Amino acid sequence: MKLLTLAATALLSATHVVARSSLFGTNTDISPNVDGSLSVPGDNPLQHCQDPKDDILTIESVDLSPNPPKAGSTLSVSASGILHKDVEAGAQIHLQVKYGLITIIRQTADLCDTVGKVDLECPLHKDKETKLAKDVDLPKEIPPGKYTVMADVVSKAGDTITCLTASVEFKRGASGVMEVVWKQGL
Secondary structure, three states: OHHHHHHHHHHHHHHOOOOOOOOOOOOOOOOOOOOOOOEOOOOOOOEEOOOHHHOOEEEEEEEEEOOOOOOOOEEEEEEEEEEOOOEOOOOEEEEEEEEOOEEEEEEEEEHHHHHHHHOOOOOEOOOOOEEEEEEEEOOOOOOOEEEEEEEEEEOOOOOEEEEEEEEEEEEEOOOOOEEEEEEOOO
């Protein structure tokens, strides 16, 4: 399902931001938000599930283009962040997608298998600012309604790498063309 790809890419891309060192060095003392909110920095609808101060991954930014996304177009996701510990095989992604109040997807995936889809590989090493980019083709026919996505990413030992949520509401426009409205939080 293309929606799963969108949800997984938007949320999981932000969590697998590790591979190439920055030319500008690293900054491991990044505060998620100076205003104390749980919003993920950048042009996106993402929220942290809880205070990310103890998360293994500090997300510097996640940008979506276009934001809001448009059905039938290509969504470009770019993300950057820093891991504070190495992440090895055995880490997992717990993904849940709801359509309204109905859970339509609940699955667990291997993190190392998933990062391979964005040209990364395990182990993911700490203390390097890393960036990734991914394009996702959105289908024209997306059923209207509210979708809530949560991705909880944990290490083999069960420590939180990151946990992100987003709500998306697809509405049918007056012309019959799908419009996408991104809403923050649950």
